[in-house]
Amino acid sequence: MLESLFGNQVVEKILFYLLVYENGYIRGIAGAFNLPVTGVVQQLDRLENGGIIVSQKKGKIRLYTLNPRYPFIDELKALLARAKNALPEAELEKYYRMRTRPRRKGKPTRG
Amino acid sequence: MDKVDWKNIGIKELAILVSGQLKKSGIDAVLVGGACVSIYSNNKYESMDLDYISPASLKDIRKALGEIGFQKGAGRHFTREDCPLYVEFPPGPVALGREFPVERFNTIKTLKLLTPTDCVKDRLAAFFHWNDYQSLEQALMVAKKQPVNLNEIKRWSIKERMEGKYAEFSSALKKNKMFK
Numbered sequence: 528m529l530e531s532l533f534g535n536q537v538v539e540k541i542l543f544y545l546l547v548y549e550n551g552y553i554r555g556i557a558g559a560f561n562l563p564v565t566g567v568v569q570q571l572d573r574l575e576n577g578g579i580i581v582s583q584k585k586g587k588i589r590l591y592t593l594n595p596r597y598p599f600i601d602e603l604k605a606l607l608a609r610a611k612n613a614l615p616e617a618e619l620e621k622y623y624r625m626r627t628r629p630r631r632k633g634k635p636t637r638g
Numbered sequence: 639m640d641k642v643d644w645k646n647i648g649i650k651e652l653a654i655l656v657s658g659q660l661k662k663s664g665i666d667a668v669l670v671g672g673a674c675v676s677i678y679s680n681n682k683y684e685s686m687d688l689d690y691i692s693p694a695s696l697k698d699i700r701k702a703l704g705e706i707g708f709q710k711g712a713g714r715h716f717t718r719e720d721c722p723l724y725v726e727f728p729p730g731p732v733a734l735g736r737e738f739p740v741e742r743f744n745t746i747k748t749l750k751l752l753t754p755t756d757c758v759k760d761r762l763a764a765f766f767h768w769n770d771y772q773s774l775e776q777a778l779m780v781a782k783k784q785p786v787n788l789n790e791i792k793r794w795s796i797k798e799r800m801e802g803k804y805a806e807f808s809s810a811l812k813k814n815k816m817f818k
Contacts, residue, residue, distance in 0.1 A: 578728055
């Protein structure tokens, strides 16, 4: 969708992920798309160096978010949202509709 | 450069020196971030890094700063072995939240930096978006020490959709009558 613009598909996936879920950590993002961790780290570093995303340590995890102070953040979000909505339904279902609501500790899960 | 006491150099002195060196190499750069707070608060807040926004390439900057002994480290940082302060070149443009380009700056000798009013906005942007109370403190330090345009800061805050947080800044400022 936007990989030609962003340089590669990993960046596109990372940005869609951060747009939808608002934050993400390396293994979470890599796991969601079944991508190699090193590739995700490389692209996260690139985006962070460019000021497009920012990260913060939360406990032992480094959490990444879109940078709210990136000067083109509104335009970037609008572009990402439009492009994401044009993805095939199966892809949206698979990657961008994961459960985000809380789950009480100890609650049994199905399957 | 032999006369420079790199180990004990102050942030303002280093900023003037670095800016002068960049200027000598034809590189335009604006000091932003915490270093401006240090300068405007007379070091009440001590920043350890100088953040410059420059349209020049890192390659050109590397060459210019190499002449005064600063080497490029990982990312966009430059360090000098005997100097505790470091210099960074975050990606531009100079922006204050959603507002850019910024075209009016302050100057101190060779140094071009954010005006006190824009410095307050810059710190408030971090407070607004990350709920960072250290940044609010820094904004207050500058607003108390320097003449700032509060109407302009209010206008900008509203445009940033942060009227509530501006009220918090304004109320904290009013508790201290030192500001102009």
